[in-house]
Amino acid sequence: MGILANEQHAARSAPTDSVALFLREMAATPLLSRDEELAFARRIEAARVAGVMQFARHPAALDELASIRREIVDGKAPPSSYVFGFSLDEPDAALSDGIAQGGVEGEDSPERQSALMAQLAYIEQAADTLREAIGRAGYGSLAYRRARRELQARMGVVRFTGRAIERMAQAFSRHGAATSEPVHVDAMSVEAILPRLARRIGNQLAAIDRGAQQARVSLLKGNLRLVVSIARRYNERGLALADLVQEGNIGLMKAIERYDPARGFKFSTYATWWIRQSVLYALGDQARIIRVPVHTADTLSKLSRVTLDHVNRVGGVPTHAALAKKMGMPLDKVRELTNIVRDPVSMETLAAPGSDATIGEFIADDAMPTPEELVTAHRMRRAVTAAIEQLPAREADVLRLRFGIGVADEHSLREVGRQLNLSAERVRQIEVRAFERLRGEPGFARLKAYVSAGGH
Structure with a gap:
């Protein structure tokens, strides 16, 4: 199958229309x-x-x-x-x-x-x-x-x-x-x-x-084909082809900015390295359990290159001192980087020998609300429901739709107007009147206290 046929086949099998459009444009570019x-x-x-x-x-x-x-x-x-x-x-x-x-x-x-x-x-x-x-x-x-x-x-x-x-x-x-x-x-x-x-x-x-x-x-x-050819090699490794192509394009743009024609090597050879690095970085970031800052990831990439170069030339793993000298950085910094690249410990690891509990059971889940927060949220929902039930039906409907009370999502003034067959300005007026009415209700002070306490 020729290059053009391969590109057309990839366009047909691409998971998104954007990839298909990109591949068609690429095929038409000489x-x-x-x-x-x-x-x-x-x-x-x-x-x-x-x-x-x-x-x-x-x-x-x-x-x-x-x-x-x-x-x-x-x-x-x-x-x-x-x-x-x-x-x-x-x-x-x-x-x-x-x-x-x-x-x-x-x-x-x-x-x-x-x-x-x-x-x-x-x-x-x-x-x-x-x-x-x-x-x-x-x-x-x-x-x-x-x-x-x-x-x-x-x-x-x-x-x-x-x-x-x-x-x-x-x-x-x-x-x-x-x-x-x-x-x-x-x-x-x-x-x-x-x-x-x-x-x-x-x-x-x-x-x-x-x-x-x-x-x-x-x-x-002129180098879109190069991006796609490299991205395809890493398909089905955790990122969709569209994402791989996008990352490859970022690498290509870096190559265009940095390339020095006076150096004497081909642009496509130079660009290949930058495209591959960009794709591999994205794959590594996707797979990494513990995220690291971008500048640290760049330094880790350089550490990996220096280590690999030493292994290829000398035949053994370099010491921290050798890496520090080669990279021109303090010894403590190299030790810190080396610790970062070690494999993370699984959350399912037993907390102690002979114990049935895992490490994950002792780590707090910040996303899980506390019992106090659950009670406060429940009371506030009851207070909001009780307050809205005191309003006329149309005002209550407007507030429920506007703020997602008892419905799936919040709605804009225009969306509420379409559902109730009203103009957006009329919906706004009804909303203002509803709030004025709520301020005069006896339960408004209690509702305000819940909101000030951090309820949602």
């Missing part, structure tokens, strides 16, 4: 050649660099970049949240093979992170030099042009993440321009030129973003 993938990837990368070059011209974006660096230095965010790596890295066979075969440890190494932090410091120094040139000589001066070229060269070396670019863009937008007049840099103050400069940069950024978005969509559509 495959991309390697040259086409490379062209789209280069367009995206060029747009990223061009956008960063524009941000280097505006103080607000530079101030935001300085804030990002401070967050990283203070330990509030990992460098990988804002920086992928260096744009000017020479294609390295060992690093390329490592990433292509299932890892990005080279990008997470302490050496790489130190180099990135140093480059961010150089960028901040260059930005300070640019500000001094603007204040001393003004826009358009020789000192300004030299400082700007140096800053752009520094920023062009770093591959910023979409999150970093978005933050700089938002900072820039908050200082947007109010005029479309051309910029004249001779003999103008900083206060006068900034709004016009912002308007000009904003127009250029919009054009850059449109081109990059078109390339992203083309690269995404």
Whole structure:
């Protein structure tokens, strides 16, 4: 059976219409050649660099970049949240093979992170030099042009993440321009030129973003078959095919954002790793009895990769000290992570040798109401029923439907109106009158006391 026939068969057997629609769209999308993938990837990368070059011209974006660096230095965010790596890295066979075969440890190494932090410091120094040139000589001066070229060269070396670019863009937008007049840099103050400069940069950024978005969509559509082919391998393992495809698409989008065409390996090879990781992460999260935070799960995934790499190379399980050195983290943190990945104890395990009681019998069920809560709820239901029975029939019916008293669900004003053949406004008026009448009833004070005590 050919590829197209397989896709059509999967569409017919898919559990949801959304999967069938997705597979039909995928079947109608032509495959991309390697040259086409490379062209789209280069367009995206060029747009990223061009956008960063524009941000280097505006103080607000530079101030935001300085804030990002401070967050990283203070330990509030990992460098990988804002920086992928260096744009000017020479294609390295060992690093390329490592990433292509299932890892990005080279990008997470302490050496790489130190180099990135140093480059961010150089960028901040260059930005300070640019500000001094603007204040001393003004826009358009020789000192300004030299400082700007140096800053752009520094920023062009770093591959910023979409999150970093978005933050700089938002900072820039908050200082947007109010005029479309051309910029004249001779003999103008900083206060006068900034709004016009912002308007000009904003127009250029919009054009850059449109081109990059078109390339992203083309690269995404051209690799839908890859997502489905990987998702199918993990079908019937706890998640529906629709969910697996969705998770795979998330991985594909991450690959599109992170892929560096200068590295030399195929995009589809790089994307395969990210798609598979996204699918496996979703399956693992579904199967895990004890949930862990996302950032912890990412660290656990890296711990697993480092351990497996050590086993393959050395032939034995690494010690905690070896893992701590390899991952660049404290020994206590590695021990803590190792404890997390241990198998959980079953709730059916006997509490003690020779005992008939299980561990689960000694764990409180927070979802189960206490006897006091059950009694309070029962009394409140009786009080509510008694109060509503004192109302005229139509007012009682409106309150029962509106608040789900004695019926399955609560209803909106419009839904109640349809059932009682009334307008929504008329239902609201009846509801208001019913509450006014209830406030005058002798039992209202007791009902209010139950509600204040925490009844439902």
